[in-house]
Amino acid sequence: MAYSTDHDVVLDFPILIGDIGGTNARFAIVVDSYAEPREFPVVQTADFATIEDAIQTAILDQTHLIPRSAVLAVAGPVNGDEIDLTNSNWVVRPREMMAHLGFSDIVVLNDFEAQALAVVALGEEHLEKIGGNVAETVGSRVVLGPGTGLGVAGLVHARRTWIPVPGEGGHMDLGPRTARDEQIFPHLERIEGRVSGEQVLCGRGLVNLYRAIAKADAKEAAFSSPAEITTAGLAQADEIAVETLNLFVTYLGRVAGDLGLVFMSRGGVFLTGGIAQKIVPALKNSLFRAAFEDKAPHNELMASMPVYVITHPLAALHGLAAYARTPARFGVETAGRRWRLR
Ligand SMILES: Nc1ncnc2c1ncn2[C@@H]1O[C@H](COP(=O)(O)OP(=O)(O)OP(=O)(O)O)[C@@H](O)[C@H]1O
Known part of the structure; x- marks a missing residue:
């Protein structure tokens, strides 16, 4: 062999x-x-x-x-x-x-x-646009997806070939930014002392964030699964779940914006995986896009960068x-x- x-x-x-x-x-x-x-x-x-x-x-x-x-x-x-x-x-x-x-x-x-690869192979009918201008046809792209973990890959076009750039970008640090973040971050479960993107932006991360908010406010955490939290958050049925979902899309916007900067993704930033598809209404509220664009001195560049949710249920297989x-x-x-x- x-x-x-x-x-x-x-x-x-x-x-x-x-x-x-x-x-x-x-x-x-x-x-x-x-x-x-x-x-x-x-x-x-x-x-x-x-x-x-x-x-x-x-x-x-x-x-x-x-x-x-x-x-x-x-x-x-x-x-x-x-x-x-x-x-x-x-x-x-x-x-x-x-x-x-x-x-x-x-x-x-x-x-x-x-x-x-799926990003190249999928038609527009499988994409839900979340703001920004028209994507450049052969502009660089980046894909990130909260699922069981937080996956990340870039995609660049060179010599008539699409070249995926795999990495472990989900494990980059995620830091507090606002006064509310400062209250919540001390209560997040860490990995060897560190809050990485994946500690928050995945199924387990949703629960981590929800519990941290409950602890910060000395309230009882009623839910223990990611689906319960997003369902209650989308239905506006539970105060902590609503804030969890709001912060989840905010942090996802920050990380997606950082990756858009790294790859200069004029071809688009693509959100994939099971969770993004289930929270499209929350991604369409202004918080995600505001966090995505809040990248001084490059706010204008970021405002033009298109973001898409991949809605095809079997996107990777398609790729x-x-x-x-x-x-x-x-x-x-x-x-x-x-x-x-x-
Ligand atoms: N409605 C929901 N809201 C939020 N999270 C959910 C929901 N349903 C399932 N999840 C969580 O999504 C995660 C699974 O994501 P996905 O379907 O993308 O699986 P996967 O392909 O195995 O993920 P990965 O490739 O990251 O390992 C699990 O953590 C699960 O608890």
Whole structure:
């Protein structure tokens, strides 16, 4: 078995594609260059001990299709032959998967690299615009998504190729800015003494923020799940949940604005993942955009920068399908790794 880093990737159909998050794994099989991928029900990562079990039971045992290649996007850095998933117990071992599941090629990408590919592949009908001017067609872009964690990737256009720039930007520091922040931040749960973006801007982070607000005001915290908090916040049914949601979109605006500055994202800042889709009305209130644009001396630049919520429920899979069909259109060699049996 040879490890290959060649960039002239051509994959043999049918191709299994998979978006492996911390909570959910979504799979489909791309049959050829034209047909819609065959989709399968969402798999909960906690329901299977290993990714191989999940693929065998939930996909291969359910179809007569025999995938020859696999393109998998995983939540975590893609290094070496054993790829740990940051927020789950699964470990991706491509060599073992090839031996046990019969693939001759496996490409593994970072999950936000796949989200970045989706930004190129999705039509406008799958985007909800949150202010700003018209996006520049080949302007740089950035994708960030609060989900089980906080994923981030850039996307740049060079030499007629879209190149995702994966990273771990969700772990950058997040600091207090207003007097209210100063009251709440001391009560946030930290990671080794630090409040990172991901400590607040993800499912767990919503609960962290909600509890910190309750503590700061010496009130009782009635909710314990992210969905309860956003539901009560959107319905204006609970004072602490309303403030949690307001601060969540404010902090998301700050971080999204910082990333827009880093990548000079004249092509747009894209919010993806399960949570953004569920809180679109809150993202459309003025707080998100105000925090996004509050970047002196660059307020004017930021006011022109478009932001979109990706509303496609399976965006990363869509990006992976586009890559599986025409790998040459995308330069995923920055972080994608390929294993092949030939
Ligand atoms: N209605 C809701 N409001 C807020 N958070 C929610 C809601 N429903 C689910 N969540 C939270 O969203 C997170 C899952 O996000 P997502 O659906 O993007 O999963 P994922 O793909 O596994 O995430 P990741 O790729 O970051 O690991 C969980 O923390 C869950 O508690």
